[in-house]
Amino acid sequence: MNQIVGYAFIFIGLGLNVIGCIGLMRLPDVYCRLSSTVKCVTTGTCSILIGTIVIKGFAGASSSGGSIKAFLCIIFLLLTAPVAAHAISKSAHAFGVKLWEKSACDEYKEDKDANKIS
């Protein structure tokens, strides 16, 4: 039973990873690519780690501390991945990467021109 539920979590995570990587390949813009990829890949990898926790058992003797490490890894991923994506997109905007031509608006640039943010 543990094996079945755990592999179900792992396959959900793999599907999310594939969807995120298709977004990385097909979308037209750096910002669209970051927005799709980092969300999907982070959620998928967290689902894979939850699957390993379910298979090993959370605090049993068979896990020997691996489940707690996997839980720590989930917390690290959820904390660090959005920060890194935000830093990459902000630096891309400062580097001068153009938006897609069908994008509606660029509020960050408007706020910069109006001196609302440094």
Added chain:
Amino acid sequence: MTPKKIRWFFILLFIVASLVFFVVYPVPSLLSWQSACASKCFFVLMICFGMCLYRLLRGPTPADRAASMFAMGILIVGFCAILSIPTGRVWYIDIAIAWALQSFIGALAIAKFLEGKGFDE
């Protein structure tokens, strides 16, 4: 047949061929202890790595390459987590934690470098 239709035909052929390969052909396991399910998971992750490599090689701007490198770093975490199941070795998850932190620091460093600032600002 316009060139765009020909390109889409080849992409569809590639997807169908990879699905047939995934269902029919058993992936040869590198080591004897790998279960069949884990090797299928490795196959799916390899497809993800291929897509990330496409964007890494072809990305028009440096930010694309940084994003795909970061995505590959997160995918390696999942790779290590799956590898720890059939082996029963816990230290693969240690590798996963270290790799997550290292890819985070690498992404921040590349972001600072693209922004044109020094590392101590």
